[in-house]
Amino acid sequence: MGEIKSMADENRMFPPPKEFVDQAYVKSREEYEKMWKQSVEDPETFWGNLAKDLYWYKPWFKVNREDFAKAEVEWFIGGKTNLSYNCLDYQIEKGKGDKVAIIFQGEPEDDVKKITYKEMLSLVSKFANVLKKKGVRKGDRVAIYLPMIWQLPVAMLACTRIGAIHTIVFGGFSAEALRDRILDAGAKILITANGYWRSGKHVSSKANADKALELCLAEGHTVDKVIVVRRLEDLDVPMKEGRDTWFEDEMAATDIDDVCPAVMMDAEDPLFILYTSGSTGKPKGALHTTGGYMVYAYATVKYVFDIKDTDVYFCTADIGWVTGHSYVVYGPMLNGATSIVYESVPTFPKPDRFWQIIEKFKVNVFYTAPTAVRALMKEGEQWPQGRDLSSLRLLASVGEPFNPEAWLWFHKYIGGEKCPITDTWWQTETGGHMICSLPGAIPTKPGAAGLPFFGVKAVVLKPRSSGDEPAVECDVNEGGELCMARSWPGMMRGVFGDPERFYNTYFIQQPGYYFSGDGARKDEDGYFWLLGRVDDVVNVSGHRLGTAEIEAALNSYEGVAESAVVGFPHDIKGEDLYAYVILKTGVQPSDDLKKALVAHVRKEIGPIASPGKIQFVSGLPKTRSGKIMRRILRKVASGEIDQLGDTTTLADPSIVDEIVAGRQ
Ligand code: WT7
8 A cells, every 4th residue: 555554453442431321412323323324315304404403594495416526515505594693693592692602711810701692792793893894795805813812703703794704814823824825815804913922921913914914015915904902901013004903992983883784695605714735835725615614513513522501612722723613613602502712822831721721611521632632641640630620521632643642641631531532533624523433422442533424425545546447445444545425514615716726636636536635544343543644744733734835935045955844753743844955056054054944934834834853965865757755755754764665766866875874
């Protein structure tokens, strides 16, 4: 199978505890199988019934239509609805008006704001009116560059209320990365903050935003309006006359009403764009639409988190990533749940901040990433042991395979050996969970992602060299390419502004299927085990980075001729980045130059993209046709220098010795 290897076997099974099963929506594998079968064989009934849990101005006439050969997918065709209405008004109609929707926990311990569904509706309606006053209309793109503060869900729900398409840019991205996204989306308005708290210090978002807008101007694009949240009372930032206004002033204006009718949206009207990395240099804007995304976010929170009305739910992801979109804001609110928004890092002021938040708000369902668990495991079990975590009933994980060592620690010290752990495999593109074991129905195997969610027809296929070859499923436990044989409601509908790219990225490699870019194997019990990306995408601390993007950043530095970036295993981050850099003639390699290159990548993309190791080389291992043999670079980076394989097809095999000798 070439590069797609199966990892070590892990045969332990953890069945859900009886108390959990008794109260779960789905209680056994048989029940799950029955529902799954209906979900793929009769989506009309299955998804039709689930969608009826939500509010529609007008019902759909057909649940689903798709043609992968044309990259066309539609769900709830003809249906009219509004996501913001379903998250707010509809919850209030169902009697949840006084229930807390969002608990905001700032980095300072006493900085807490609890917002009920009714209060949220009023804030969202006001802000929607502010956006309207600024000229924002249905279909306009609104860029949001905010930290994890309560104003972020307010801004999102205000956009979706009036049919504006939000594109949220993770607060840790650089000015350059923000510029690229604003330009690609064609956003004329930006919502940001003066700054936020990070480990006891102030970070200014506004400074980056200002720089990004200057860079946009240089490209001939003007952002007319900037709304700035005054997150930090005493952080002064320059405000540009006529362009910048304060969120607080806008909300307090006498002409701003706290009633704003939700716009009737077609099920297939664009909802949001979220940029994600691929195997080329330019991030792609994953476009999600209204009805399908909404139903899928609702259904996954209900079944995968087995959410109950009394639950307090805490997802540690930043809203700037898709996990935060679907599982901090939309999915929980569609279920009328209480969701925590935490501003800062897990280690401030001490490495028990997550555990302290769980204790303080009596969290029942906790969703995080293996990289966070590994980092906190390293700090020692005395931290969770010093906190009362008995409120927890379910743990969940996302972002990368959960290594059994960290899984077991999480199970023992956080879950007290009584909480099921559900791993969730999915992607920005999928909108919601795809492979995950329903916690009351399916015993978990540490390290496996589990079974397909309802509506998901996942298959592991052998690689095909051309579309003329038939699709062939792999044998049990044989590694191959993880694909989807049919669409599901939460699936992305396109790459914003680039329909070709959507088709070329996802529907060509395995014609007739959606190709995920991940390697996987399916075991004898039908569980899927993820084997990492098969394309040039690296997963650092749960963040997805295209190596081509980092190469483009390195190559843009004066003195760099060429570069190649690969991933290598890292204890805490899962993977780290290893950069091979060729310098221009006459440029001297030095440690200072390495530091300068790291600083440059941080500036171009953001701190998450900093290469952990840089090696200066005189050449790269290329085939005679000029293609870099990344397999060799990956092996050297991970220290497997005795397994380089065949190098005879290289244009210059001697370069391999130099690279091995100079390994960092
Ligand atoms: C890629 C998607 C959607 C959640 C956050 C990341 C990897 C995600 C798992 C998991 C193994 C996982 C895959 C996937 N991934 N979850 N449970 N087990 N790998 O979203 O940035 O779009 O990245 O993350 O490689 O393709 P994303």
